[in-house]
Amino acid sequence: MLKSLLYYVFKVIIWFSSKLSDKNLYRCSNIIKVVLYNLLGYRKQVVIKNLRMSFPVKSAAEIALLAEKYYQHLSDLIMETLASYSWSREKLATHFKFTNLGVLQPYLEQKKRMVGVSAHFGNFEIGAILIPSQLKVPGYAIYRPLANPKLEQWMYKKRTRSGLTIVPSKELRPMIEKMSSPGILFLLADQNPSIIQKAYWVNFLNRDTAFVHGPANVAKEHNMPILFFDSKRVKRGYYESEISVLVDDPTKYTHQQITEMFAKKLEHILQERPDDWLWSHKRWKWAKINEEIVRI
Template structure:
């Protein structure tokens, strides 16, 4: 498998995009990859959209998703210069004050656009070590290959090792990078919050890491400009000191994710099963919170 991935990554872009067209038909038209999940997500995200509008968003997402997959393959053998040329940083001056005083940063983003290229670009844009938190894949060979590709620009850190990495680098100028929009599994502690028109579960990681590191929290808005062309825009979500036990940073992150998706919905991974059913004990907590928001008695 890894040999095939590496061989495909050497193909020129026109050939890869032709391959993407075939993959799109096979995955979505023939196999029906997560068709019901995508349609359900669209109904939650855009309840007032017409059937024609939803159909267009779904079609554009499927086309983009296949193209992003082959672009990811290409990224494994692209040089730093090629990635810099294809991913533009819109507002580099935003982080300059923090860089000048060597303020550590927590960089948050979401699974939108070409996440692999964007991770490399973020790492290259910062003059400090970047630890990219990731969830290991089930296939150890593919996981090792992808990890090696990411290690060219930053240091991949498995989610379970994040605490150890924070302690190791607690006194140094560094950045931690995390794409935290996907859903935690049911046995993990989950933070439920309104996302578009419905409650959705999120990882507590952004809040916990910000409190532990006392780093400035930065959100990255990714944008696809055209085939193989992207941009990123920094947004400051919070500056230290961060008080313990709150959820403000996590809530700001969720709001930033929704704004980013609304700006360009077809490039968000809407095949992800984001909206899930709360467990019984979670529902008991959620219902009073919803009542408080409705009556204006919540915080």
């Protein structure tokens, strides 16, 4: 009963969001930002701590400004994502573009399967959905199914409406075996590892950081080149993702080296554009102290 109620409440919110003009959509975003940042202080301590440790040379005033910009970004992301569930594929494509598509051509001609890696910046939800339709190549991704069956069924339909194939993470291996050639497996590779014992450790933003093992493992096991998707905001509500080659031949590198290449690329981007990453995420739950992994 409760799950059904939540489903219909969510549908009403989606309907309401779909009726808003751009101007009113961002008025709602501004209100959400005030609620999250000024009134509730949602994960404010986490955000401030993450920013301070990542940018130690910045003053308290600069950190506070970054935090406020982040909450505005988060609020925009919430409203844009809600509204986007009712958008057509054509309207989605006006809000998110991929650039530097030429780097794909050699791999398409060779009918190569590829790994596409990115992080939680820009509007990653819209970007992933559009990979098959904009890149003209089959796209695959993993996701975490929702506990609410009705909502899960509805979300699945929305996320796959442009041809993206998605499966739960536990079904990754069989999905890879069924991937088309060419095809792109899209992975967000900046989150906390679910299996810390398999993580690769890299110095990232001034501290040892655990990274997921998936991208490097998949690339090396299946000899798949790795493409990096750098998604950024062009203006409010509009994004573009520049594609570049991170690893052309994974057999030439170790798993650790590939992970370090991703981390270095991500760190460089965050130094330039720090306010639209997911700073409220408890990214540094784990630490390495005297070679021992501990939860902090």
